[in-house]
Amino acid sequence: MQARRALRRHWILTCGALATTAAGCSGPPAPDAVIEISNVQFSPMDATVPVGGTVEWQFDDGGLLHHVESPGAFDSGISGAGTYTHTFDHAGTFVYTCSIHPYMTGTVTVR
Ligand SMILES: [Cu+2]
Numbered sequence: 001m002q003a004r005r006a007l008r009r010h011w012i013l014t015c016g017a018l019a020t021t022a023a024g025c026s027g028p029p030a031p032d033a034v035i036e037i038s039n040v041q042f043s044p045m046d047a048t049v050p051v052g053g054t055v056e057w058q059f060d061d062g063g064l065l066h067h068v069e070s071p072g073a074f075d076s077g078i079s080g081a082g083t084y085t086h087t088f089d090h091a092g093t094f095v096y097t098c099s100i101h102p103y104m105t106g107t108v109t110v111r
Contacts, residue, residue, distance in 0.1 A: 031056035031085060035106065037066050042098075042106035049088060055108055056085045066104070070096035 032053035036043045038061045049055055057068050059079050068076035068084055073094050076084035088094070088110040098104035 028085075029054075033108075034058060037061055037068075037098075040064070040066075040101055041104055045105070046107045046109070048109040048111065051091050051110055052087065052089060053110065054085055054087045056083050058083050065100055067099045068096055069099050070094045070108075 032049040033047040033055045035047055035055060035057045037057055037059050040061065042057075047055055057076060059066055059081050061080070063080045065078050065080045067078045068074070074086040074096070076086075078100065088108065091110050094108045094110065096106050096108070
């Protein structure tokens with residue numbers, strides 16, 4: 001009985017360690033879409049994600065300031081580096097722009 005109990009304890013500890021590894025411990029899950037901001041444009045301009053999906057914008061334009069803004073829906077703030085992530089909880093089409101460069105536009109379709 002003693003040996004069996006020890007075996008069971010070993011199994012729980014091993015699986016716990018595996019579950020921790022599988023769940024990541026290495027940061028949040030990957031986004032459903034990645035949009036690069038470079039050369040004063042959003043690339044790709046149009047992205048589609050499922051309801052509950054996340055989009056990550058990467059500010060990668062040599063430090064040039066940009067802004068991901070869809071009034072009433074999401075707002076990255078003005079930034080020249082790093083990333084901005086938004087989770088879309090509702091279906092719809094979201095048009096966004098950069099307030100600094102109004103000709104920069106993009107669309108996220110959530111369905
Ligand atoms: Cu911009």
